[in-house]
Amino acid sequence: MSSTARAAAAQTPGGGGVGGGGGSFQTTTLVVSGADGQGARRLPLPLNASPVTWLPGRDGAPNARVLLTGRRSRQAWPAFWLLDVRDGSLADFSRS
DSSP states (O other): OSSSEEEEEOOOOTTOOSSSSTOOOOOEEEEEEEESSOOOEEEEOOOOEEEEEOOTTTTTTTTTTEEEEESSTTOOOEEEEEETTOOOOOEEEEEO
């Protein structure tokens, strides 16, 4: 991933059923790419989330992680999550 990157979130159709009834809760698919749009990848997430900002990786690699805000289910409280776009790992950062 280049030192400048982009991310876009979209609700995954049919992603309902993750807690909450009626299919009103949808999970998110995050699309990440270089700033020029090259190397776009889809990262399906087990939560409904929106990107907040890019963060460096633990190893200092630029734009290796994305801070997300979202919920795991319709009943869950909002939380912040760290997604490492290199390996897809998701860590709970903070809960409200």
